[in-house]
Amino acid sequence: MKAQLGADFPAFADALAHESPVSIRLNPAKAAYDPSGLSRVPWHPDGFYLPRRPVFTLDPVFHAGGYYVQEASSMIIHEALSQCVSRKHPLRILDLCAAPGGKSTLLASWMPEGSLLLANEVIRSRVTVLKENLERWGHAGTFTSSYDPDSFQKLTGFFDVVLVDAPCSGEGLFRKDPDAIQEWSAEHVQLCAARQQRILAAANALVAPGGVLLYSTCTYNEFENDQNAEWLATAQGLTHLLLDFPKEWGLTARAKGYQCYPHRLSGEGFYLAAFRKKEGITFQGKPSRYMGKLYDVPKKNAAAIQDWVQNPKDFFYLQRPDGTVLFAPKNLHEELMMLDAALPQGVWLREAGEFKGKDFIPAQGLAMSTALHTAVPTVELNRVNSLQFLKKESLLLPDAPKGWLLAQHKGLGLGWMKNLGNRTNNYLPKDWRIRMDIREI
Numbered sequence: 001m002k003a004q005l006g007a008d009f010p011a012f013a014d015a016l017a018h019e020s021p022v023s024i025r026l027n028p029a030k031a032a033y034d035p036s037g038l039s040r041v042p043w044h045p046d047g048f049y050l051p052r053r054p055v056f057t058l059d060p061v062f063h064a065g066g067y068y069v070q071e072a073s074s075m076i077i078h079e080a081l082s083q084c085v086s087r088k089h090p091l092r093i094l095d096l097c098a099a100p101g102g103k104s105t106l107l108a109s110w111m112p113e114g115s116l117l118l119a120n121e122v123i124r125s126r127v128t129v130l131k132e133n134l135e136r137w138g139h140a141g142t143f144t145s146s147y148d149p150d151s152f153q154k155l156t157g158f159f160d161v162v163l164v165d166a167p168c169s170g171e172g173l174f175r176k177d178p179d180a181i182q183e184w185s186a187e188h189v190q191l192c193a194a195r196q197q198r199i200l201a202a203a204n205a206l207v208a209p210g211g212v213l214l215y216s217t218c219t220y221n222e223f224e225n226d227q228n229a230e231w232l233a234t235a236q237g238l239t240h241l242l243l244d245f246p247k248e249w250g251l252t253a254r255a256k257g258y259q260c261y262p263h264r265l266s267g268e269g270f271y272l273a274a275f276r277k278k279e280g281i282t283f284q285g286k287p288s289r290y291m292g293k294l295y296d297v298p299k300k301n302a303a304a305i306q307d308w309v310q311n312p313k314d315f316f317y318l319q320r321p322d323g324t325v326l327f328a329p330k331n332l333h334e335e336l337m338m339l340d341a342a343l344p345q346g347v348w349l350r351e352a353g354e355f356k357g358k359d360f361i362p363a364q365g366l367a368m369s370t371a372l373h374t375a376v377p378t379v380e381l382n383r384v385n386s387l388q389f390l391k392k393e394s395l396l397l398p399d400a401p402k403g404w405l406l407a408q409h410k411g412l413g414l415g416w417m418k419n420l421g422n423r424t425n426n427y428l429p430k431d432w433r434i435r436m437d438i439r440e441i
């Protein structure tokens with residue numbers, strides 16, 4: 001770092017000795033958090049710094065997907081994309097290394113209406129949190145998958161934007177995450193750089209002619225950043241894009257990318273480089289006719305779902321043999337069928353609920369989705385009751401209507417309850433419940 005920063009090194013070292021800033025990015029589709037009085041992250045319209053780190057677990061708006069806790073530097077992706085991708089038409093976007101989903105939720109809010117975002121995470125154990133975060137965000141155009149980057153071969157030329165937020169040596173996180181220091185070694189840096197090239201080569205093939213590849217890391221060294229960016233331009237034939245960030249934002253231009261340093265801006269170490277594919281192979285694949293073992297929803301079930309989805313005709317519905325209904329925007333049907341044909345196990349669609357005999361049991365994902373019907377019976381809970389609900393406790397609601405109720409806080413859905421009069425059944429999925437002791441509140 002001394003070699004890289006020269007006279008700036010003491011300021012950098014000093015910044016590392018201070019606490020990391022805390023920042024959040026609000027969900028524009030779920031306005032419930034009042035950011036008055038907070039200072040803004042200069043490069044993101046919904047990004048704000050908090051004066052101190054609260055216990056996010058104790059804020060129901062956090063659970064409802066009202067905001068995502070995201071390190072500020074990485075929000076620069078919003079500005080980078082806005083500068084090099086037109087939002088006049090719907091886009092096909094792939095977030096290749098997506099868990100836990102910070103950039104995916106950013107991309108979902110950034111992308112133009114009618115777009116598709118596939119958030120992929122190869123490590124299976126990290127997919128659950130990715131799915132959960134995207135469900136909380138509530139955007140119906142987002143889908144998840146779990147493949148190695150090489151498994152996407154049949155999607156050559158399919159995506160308008162591919163983001164590779166690569167696994168890296170994490171030098172930019174030493175302040176925020178001291179464990180990253182223990183994992184660092186010169187050998188690990190080389191291993192990361194080689195792995196990044198493998199991922200980038202696979203990613204590059206997936207970009208449509210005219211499309212954009214974004215490469216980011218949270219590290220500083222030249223092997224993972226500059227040299228890989230250079231390799232993308234020379235060996236992979238991509239055109240590197242110049243971005244224009246106001247000087248006062250404090251980003252540093254490097255050979256082919258941009259670096260955030262903690263002593264020049266309020267955020268962690270983050271590197272970003274953008275490339276356009278001028279020429280390449282156009283996607284040739286065909287959509288599949290059927291999606292795996294899914295079949296069309298029987299007519300009576302399709303009629304029942306109309307009460308649960310706001311604009312039911314804007315979506316298509318598929319049913320699993322076990323009665324689970326999946327749904328996705330109709331305008332993405334063909335694209336999803338193409339993904340289904342090209343990927344060994346297709347992609348995961350959002351669950352709407354499950355038919356058990358005559359009963360429809362709405363899914364958690366539907367409670368969180370912006371596609372949920374606004375006429376669904378709701379009960380607004382105060383903070384304490386919301387936290388009890390989120391601990392999966394049973395609430396007494398004698399004045400609320402009987403039957404299915406959407407538990408809400410500040411107008412945002414938290415999950416489902418069934419009110420039986422003398423008690424309520426809490427349908428929050430077990431894995432979503434707060435495990436912390438909340439008695440002190």
Ligand SMILES: C[S@@+](CC[C@H](N)C(=O)[O-])C[C@H]1O[C@@H](n2cnc3c(N)ncnc32)[C@H](O)[C@@H]1O
Pocket residue numbers: 096097098099100101102103104121122123126148149165166167168195199
């Ligand atoms: C920097 S993290 C991604 C963070 C995420 N984009 C976000 O904003 O929340 C890199 C991710 O790449 C995944 N990964 C690890 N090895 C990989 C590989 N060989 N190919 C693709 N992804 C990999 C990791 O599991 C990790 O989730």
